[in-house]
Amino acid sequence: MPYMELRSITDGRAVCYAPHSHSQWSLGAITKGHSTFLCRGDQHTVTAGTLVVINPNWVHACNPIHDQPWAYLMLYIDTPWLTKLRYEAGLLTEPCWQDISTVTINDPRWYTGYRRMTECLMDAGRALLEKQSMVVEYLTALMCELADQDAEPLARAPRHFQELAAYLRDHSAEDVSLDTLCDHSGYSPGYLVRAFRLHFGLTPHAYLINCRIQRGQQELKRGRPIAEAAHSTGFSDQSHFQRTFKRLVAATPKQYRQSLLNQQIHTADGQ
The missing domain is CATH 1.10.10.60 (Homeodomain-like)
Structure with missing residues (x-):
């Protein structure tokens, strides 16, 4: 599955990010504690049970609050692959990436589904087909849920x-x-x-x-x-x-x- 990466951080106090961006679309789950999440100039406090959504090339940073413990799982999906998934599901009128306005998701159903999917991905005993199927099923459902929440694009630079x-x-x-x-x-x-x-x-x-x-x-x-x-x-x-x-x-x-x-x-x- 070369189109995706999954990172697990069990002690976020040891991890501090400078503002940066990724070419991939990212979806993360706060699994313990809470932290500050800076995205597109806005700061959010995120806690265990929250999902964070980061569009490609959006500058962001997520860091501990006063050395308090927190942990997370972050999934990085290649943008062309996810664009194709959205297009083939009828969610895009053309195969071109469209940003999503949602930055945080607090619905326990999506959090629980995310944890189930990532546990499958990290289990060496699960079959490749099972992992691929679970990823496609979860992301297709989530993209449908967020389909009407297109982000206002950043003003095009001169x-x-x-x-x-x-x-x-x-x-x-x-x-x-x-x-x-x-x-x-x-x-x-x-x-x-x-x-x-x-x-x-x-x-x-x-x-x-x-x-x-x-x-x-x-x-x-x-x-x-x-x-x-x-x-x-x-x-x-x-x-x-x-x-x-x-x-x-x-x-x-x-x-x-x-x-x-x-x-x-x-x-x-x-x-």
């Missing part, structure tokens, strides 16, 4: 800022300077940084680092050694890559790669 974001994505492995971005856009440094954050939720530098980590995750999924992944994504050394990766992903590259290997082993055992 063309120059779209081009700057694309430039940062295309050159994320390079040492891009603010002077270069100003030369490309014609904007002053102060205006460029303020306006970029307004449109994308991150400064140009934070956006570039976020792109590097996303690329790093893809490199590790392809089986690249950590040192090679660090070099190919633009980090000066492996330790810098590891620190930044943990700050945004809440796992070291080694832990992330090992979790992917464990998923592959469980899938093979299930077959």
Whole structure:
């Protein structure tokens, strides 16, 4: 099931996220305690029994409250796969992603169904077909439930800022300077940084680092050694890559790669 990842955190006090975004659509369950959930500029307090919904590329962060214990399960679904699921279910008029306005779900039925699905995914003794079927069944039902809750899209960034974001994505492995971005856009440094954050939720530098980590995750999924992944994504050394990766992903590259290997082993055992 290469289109999804599942992360289990049993002690959220040890995990602190910087604001970041994912290319995937994410659905998480708070399984113990409570925490703060920052999404699209709004802060929510979420407690055990709450589901959180994060659209692709929405800047967010979830962190402990005054070192109080909390735990969660987070499912990351590849956006093209979920888009196809929604389209084939008749929930989209065209196979293009549409954001969902719901940020938190407090209905116990959906929480219970989520826990049942994730327990199945983490059980090495369950068959692959059973896992795939449960995921499709649950997500199709949830997408139908949320079908009329399309989010108001973020105001489309002006063309120059779209081009700057694309430039940062295309050159994320390079040492891009603010002077270069100003030369490309014609904007002053102060205006460029303020306006970029307004449109994308991150400064140009934070956006570039976020792109590097996303690329790093893809490199590790392809089986690249950590040192090679660090070099190919633009980090000066492996330790810098590891620190930044943990700050945004809440796992070291080694832990992330090992979790992917464990998923592959469980899938093979299930077959």
